[in-house]
Amino acid sequence: MPKLKDLTLNDRVFTPGHRACSGCGASIALRQVLLTAGPDTVAAIATGCMEVVSTIFPYTSWGIPLLHVAFENAAAAISGIEACYRAFKRKGKVKKKINFIAFAGDGGTYDIGIQALSGALERGHDFLYVCYNNEAYMNTGIQRSGATPKGAHTTTSPAGKVIPGKVQSRKDLTEIVVAHNIPYAAQATISNWADLTRKVEKALSIEGPTFLNILCPCPLGWRFLPDMTVEIARLAVESKIWPLYEVENGKYRITYTPKKEVRVEEWLKLQGRFKHLFTPQNRHVIDELQEEVMRNWERLQRKAECLG
Amino acid sequence: MPMKALTGNEAMAEAMRQINPDVVAAYPITPSTEVVQIFSNFVADGLVDTEFVPVESEHSAMSACVGAACAGGRVMTCTASQGLALMHEILYIAAALRLPIVLCEVNRSLSAPINIHCDHSDTMGSRESGWIQIYAVDSQEAYDSIIQAIRIAEEAFLPVMVSADGFIISHCMQRVDTLTDEEVQSFIGEHKSPYQLLDTSRPITVGPLDLQDYYFEHKRQEIEAMNTVEPIIEKVAKEFGQKFGRYYGLFETYMLDDAEQVIVAMGSAAGTVKEACRELRAEGYKVGLLRTRVFRPFPHKKLLELLDKPQIKLISVLDRSDTMSTMGGPILVELRSALYNATNKPMMKDYIYGLGGRDIFVEEIKQVAYKGKEYIESGKVDKPVDYIGLRE
Amino acid sequence: MKGWRELEIGAIIPKPGTAMEFKTGDWRIERPIWDESKCIHCLFCFIYCPDSSIIVEDGKMKGINLDYCKGCGICARECPKDAITMKREVEIRKEELQKRE
Numbered sequence: 001m002p003k004l005k006d007l008t009l010n011d012r013v014f015t016p017g018h019r020a021c022s023g024c025g026a027s028i029a030l031r032q033v034l035l036t037a038g039p040d041t042v043a044a045i046a047t048g049c050m051e052v053v054s055t056i057f058p059y060t061s062w063g064i065p066l067l068h069v070a071f072e073n074a075a076a077a078i079s080g081i082e083a084c085y086r087a088f089k090r091k092g093k094v095k096k097k098i099n100f101i102a103f104a105g106d107g108g109t110y111d112i113g114i115q116a117l118s119g120a121l122e123r124g125h126d127f128l129y130v131c132y133n134n135e136a137y138m139n140t141g142i143q144r145s146g147a148t149p150k151g152a153h154t155t156t157s158p159a160g161k162v163i164p165g166k167v168q169s170r171k172d173l174t175e176i177v178v179a180h181n182i183p184y185a186a187q188a189t190i191s192n193w194a195d196l197t198r199k200v201e202k203a204l205s206i207e208g209p210t211f212l213n214i215l216c217p218c219p220l221g222w223r224f225l226p227d228m229t230v231e232i233a234r235l236a237v238e239s240k241i242w243p244l245y246e247v248e249n250g251k252y253r254i255t256y257t258p259k260k261e262v263r264v265e266e267w268l269k270l271q272g273r274f275k276h277l278f279t280p281q282n283r284h285v286i287d288e289l290q291e292e293v294m295r296n297w298e299r300l301q302r303k304a305e306c307l308g
Numbered sequence: 309m310p311m312k313a314l315t316g317n318e319a320m321a322e323a324m325r326q327i328n329p330d331v332v333a334a335y336p337i338t339p340s341t342e343v344v345q346i347f348s349n350f351v352a353d354g355l356v357d358t359e360f361v362p363v364e365s366e367h368s369a370m371s372a373c374v375g376a377a378c379a380g381g382r383v384m385t386c387t388a389s390q391g392l393a394l395m396h397e398i399l400y401i402a403a404a405l406r407l408p409i410v411l412c413e414v415n416r417s418l419s420a421p422i423n424i425h426c427d428h429s430d431t432m433g434s435r436e437s438g439w440i441q442i443y444a445v446d447s448q449e450a451y452d453s454i455i456q457a458i459r460i461a462e463e464a465f466l467p468v469m470v471s472a473d474g475f476i477i478s479h480c481m482q483r484v485d486t487l488t489d490e491e492v493q494s495f496i497g498e499h500k501s502p503y504q505l506l507d508t509s510r511p512i513t514v515g516p517l518d519l520q521d522y523y524f525e526h527k528r529q530e531i532e533a534m535n536t537v538e539p540i541i542e543k544v545a546k547e548f549g550q551k552f553g554r555y556y557g558l559f560e561t562y563m564l565d566d567a568e569q570v571i572v573a574m575g576s577a578a579g580t581v582k583e584a585c586r587e588l589r590a591e592g593y594k595v596g597l598l599r600t601r602v603f604r605p606f607p608h609k610k611l612l613e614l615l616d617k618p619q620i621k622l623i624s625v626l627d628r629s630d631t632m633s634t635m636g637g638p639i640l641v642e643l644r645s646a647l648y649n650a651t652n653k654p655m656m657k658d659y660i661y662g663l664g665g666r667d668i669f670v671e672e673i674k675q676v677a678y679k680g681k682e683y684i685e686s687g688k689v690d691k692p693v694d695y696i697g698l699r700e
Numbered sequence: 701m702k703g704w705r706e707l708e709i710g711a712i713i714p715k716p717g718t719a720m721e722f723k724t725g726d727w728r729i730e731r732p733i734w735d736e737s738k739c740i741h742c743l744f745c746f747i748y749c750p751d752s753s754i755i756v757e758d759g760k761m762k763g764i765n766l767d768y769c770k771g772c773g774i775c776a777r778e779c780p781k782d783a784i785t786m787k788r789e790v791e792i793r794k795e796e797l798q799k800r801e
Contacts, residue, residue: 004743005759016752016768017719022727023772027750035747040508044375054719057522057711060513061719065505067378068515069371069401076368079361080333080375080383085506087330087359087381094506116371119364193747219772227773227786230748406710465709502709511716518711525704526711532704 002197007035018061019053023226025216025233026050026132028190030103033130033212036200039064041099042081046074046108049139050132072112075120075129078102082125099204100127106147107137109213110173114146121180121209128203128210131173134218142221146171149241150292151285152273154221159276164285169292174213178247182209186246186255189215191234195244195255202246215242223272232270238262240297241289245304252303264290309491314484316444316477319451320386320412320470321346322484325356326492327410327458330381330499333361333372335391338424339474340414343386366391370398370409377407378514379506382458382499385409388474389416389430396434399467403438404530405514406502408461411439412454413471414478415575415628417664425665426474428575429629431603432638438530440468440537441604443574445560447472447482452554455492459544462500464537473576475665487552495551537605558607560599561614563589567596568619569680570654572639573626574600577661577668581626584673595677598623600639608646615643616650621684623647623654624676626696628662636660636693657689661696672696720768724751728771730786732764738783745775745784 013034020027026049034041042065045051051068054061069077078100088094102120104113109131117129136154137143144157150169153159157166177185183206188196196214203210217232219225224232236242237256241264244256265286268274277285314322321343324332334344351360361376363369366387377383387395392413402409417427431441440460444450450472457468472478487495503512518526541558549555560578563585564570573581578599588595598614615623627637635641636658644656659676661668676696683689708714741761746754753769755762764775776784 004747008743008746008756008759011752011756012717014752015717015720016765017717017722017724018751019722019724020750022750022770023774024750028748028774031750031752032747039511042379042505042508052517055513055516055713057516057518057526058713059719059722060516060713060715061717062513063511063716065508065511066513067375067505068513069374070397073368073371073398076363076371077375079363079368080331080372080377081379081505082375083331083333083359083361083372084376084379084381084383087357088379088506090359091330091357096508098506098508115364116368119368122364123362190748193744225773226770227777229750229772230774230778404711503712503714510714513713513716514710516711516713521701522707522711525702525707528704529707529709529711 001194002036002201007197010035010038012063013039013041015061015063017059019056020049021220021226023219023229025190025218025229026134028229029132029214029216032190032193032196033101033200034064036197037099037101037204040096041101043101043103044069044074044077044081046104046113047071048105048108050103050105052139071108073116074102074104074108074113075116078127079120079123079125082127102127102129104131105138106131106133106135106145110146110171118180121177121182124208126207128212131213132216133213134216134221136221138218138221147173150289151277153276164276164282177211181250182211184210184246184248187213187242187244189233189237189242189244191230192237192244192256199246221273224270228270232267235262235267235270239264239267240293241267243297243300245300250307252300252307254300254304264293309488310486312484312486313481314447315479315481316447316450316472317342317414317479318346319447319484320454320472322486323451323454324384324412325350326487326489327384327455327496328356329358329384331359331361331373331376331383332385333363333369333376334385335363335366335369335387337366337388337391339416339478340386340388340412343412366394367398370395370402373409374398374402374405374407377409378405380501380504383409384412386412388414389418392430392434393418399434399437399439402467406465406533407467408465408500409467410454410457410461411467411469413469414474415471416474423664426476427628427663427665431469431471432629435604435638438466438534439604440464440466442468442470442602443600444470444472444477445576445578445599447477447484449556450477451484451486452548452556455487455495456544456548458496460541463540464533465502466533466537476576495548534605538607541602556601558602558610560601562597562599564596564598566594566619568594568621568684569677570596570598570615570620570623571626571673571676572598572600572623572643574603574639575628577626577628580668580670581673584670587670588674588677593677593681606642606646611643611646612650615647615654616652618652620652620654622680623656624680625656625658627658627660630660655683655689657683658693659696660693666697668696723767724770725767728769728789730771730773731766731789731792732769732771732773732775732784733787734764735783738781740781742780744778744780748774748778750774
């Protein structure tokens with residue numbers, strides 16, 4: 001398990017000077033992943049918040065080689081890089097072990113990027129895919145994505161007089177990924193940094209495709225003050241809205257079980273994107289969300305019991 | 309040296325085998341499917357060292373090619389029609405990133421309606437992507453051009469697509485004079501890459517965001533790269549010709565020297581035009597063929613030089629695609645633009661033909677010349693665009 | 701600024717970490733004030749800072765990098781020992797001005 005002291009030695013892999021919002025959860029996630037991966041890493045990144053803020057020409061925050069191609073193809077880009085590496089390795093042109101990581105937001109993963117992700121997983125490339133999940137297309141101004149939770153206000157699923165925010169539940173992308181039968185898939189978040197970094201280390205040590213879905217609270221998109229980012233990630237875990245678990249070769253393991261019961265409401269009330277739910281007419285959405293969370297948690301627990 | 313009976317697809321796959329790229333990321337689509345199938349066989353039989361990536365779409369094919377090329381590999385792929393259209397956004401990216409990717413393209417019409425047969429709308433749809441575009445007239449030229457394309461791409465640091473007409477060339481068997489594996493390897497030499505993404509000791513960021521302050525300069529650089537391509541193509545072609553006896557230029561001329569009428573065609577139809585020219589000459593018509601071969605960059609200076617002649621009265625362009633601009637086909641539009649400053653400005657007429665694989669016959673081309681003679685005698689062209697073989 | 705001929709091929713950024721030339725510290729409205737006496741060097745602030753603005757040497761917290769700190773306040777909130785507090789930049793400037801007078 002990575003020690004914080006050791007992680008501090010890698011601080012040049014992702015430098016400050018990037019233009020992420022103050023308190024940006026995704027940049028915390030990126031830092032935690034990259035500090036763990038270290039400098040022998042090559043990354044591909046999809047268009048999105050992290051790509052845009054960190055590569056405004058001529059400034060780059062990246063201390064490792066980085067390729068950005070387009071929005072929906074981080075997984076395809078890394079597939080090509082990794083394939084070339086494999087070819088070079090066979091020919092003896094390269095000997096060093098290099099980590100290959102694809103970064104994409106929930107937009108470039110759940111929606112427009114799901115095809116490329118699925119293909120890369122099926123082909124079995126040796127890489128880690130990191131989804132920095134801020135639950136909407138944040139870079140273009142907070143539009144809804146397949147990862148946006150039910151009830152959330154986004155600019156394309158606004159809370160209006162007739163419709164209370166996003167009507168649909170979010171996709172369970174982690175389970176979609178698990179269904180590809182890859183060696184390792186996990187959910188993590190920035191508040192539980194030890195859990196996250198351990199998962200990164202584990203994923204990178206495994207040969208084959210691995211996947212990490214990291215919940216990244218977004219002060220601007222979720223509407224909270226920037227000092228609350230880590231706290232809101234923590235509460236997402238404690239309220240079971242974002243379970244921390246991993247699936248290794250089909251075996252489910254919940255890596256953190258909250259000790260106290262925290263109602264989903266405690267998490268929702270901290271974010272402006274849900275404030276419209278706290279009215280008598282929309283109250284039912286909170287109850288639906290609570291039910292959904294309980295259902296998903298129970299199902300996860302049963303999976304961990306049977307398939308653990 | 310080894311003479312083989314090969315279809316266009318087989319010839320292209322054979323060229324790919326001999327080039328032995330580091331990575332091929334490709335997706336099947338009619339009529340280019342055989343290229344990736346045959347190549348997969350080469351991989352499965354251990355005849356190449358290529359890392360083959362069986363991607364899940366053409367968009368991912370080109371994306372993976374970009375990744376592999378950035379990593380410093382020699383990269384090739386193949387596609388057609390809708391596949392090329394699907395990769396469209398990535399084509400621009402590949403060119404702007406200056407990656408020497410070579411694409412074996414099989415010309416097939418773009419939907420809708422869906423049609424699997426030959427026309428040039430697919431590659432014409434990508435003519436502003438920044439890719440070098442070469443159109444082959446037969447399997448031999450497809451084979452030779454792909455080998456040369458590797459050199460051209462790695463010197464210009466621009467991607468190259470070599471296209472051959474779908475089914476007409478891709479599926480028709482011809483005698484192809486192939487090179488030996490050693491000859492190909494020695495001709496293409498060691499791979500040259502514009503940069504090395506895998507060098508973790510020298511980390512680079514590829515594909516940054518440009519705001520208003522830099523995009524224009526970066527694009528100007530790319531424009532300049534395309535501006536330097538013509539002499540590179542000619543140099544590589546000369547070397548190829550000296551080594552292997554077959555010379556290719558930016559375009560080909562046939563019976564053009566004293567021609568009064570020029571018929572312009574690209575792709576397999578040019579062969580049919582040659583036959584028509586022979587018959588027309590026997591009937592006393594002074595007709596010649598200009599076969600455009602390199603469409604991007606468009607060799608406008610050399611074509612102006614070639615066609616700005618007092619004896620050339622009329623140029624009839626055969627276009628196998630339409631620009632949907634009300635002006636006719638792309639070859640006409642480019643050629644007319646090239647001839648704008650000609651001292652001896654010829655009359656020009658466009659004939660759209662062969663869309664969706666509609667065949668074109670010697671007799672129809674001869675009609676073009678007969679009508680052309682009428683235009684020359686009357687001193688004017690009736691309408692700027694006509695259609696060959698279309699049921700009115 | 702460079703003309704088109706001087707730029708790298710393919711629009712690449714040829715060197716790593718050039719973003720460090722872009723000081724985001726002037727975004728700040730609040731500044732974190734670190735009380736070294738309370739600090740236990742747990743380095744939570746380091747791992748939670750979105751802008752790599754916690755300076756660490758030999759596994760020990762040394763201070764805040766004010767060149768880049770955007771003043772989000774996460775470090776102050778997350779510190780288990782309340783060793784970091786946020787103070788308004790305006791207040792700090794006022795105090796500095798008063799000191800000078």
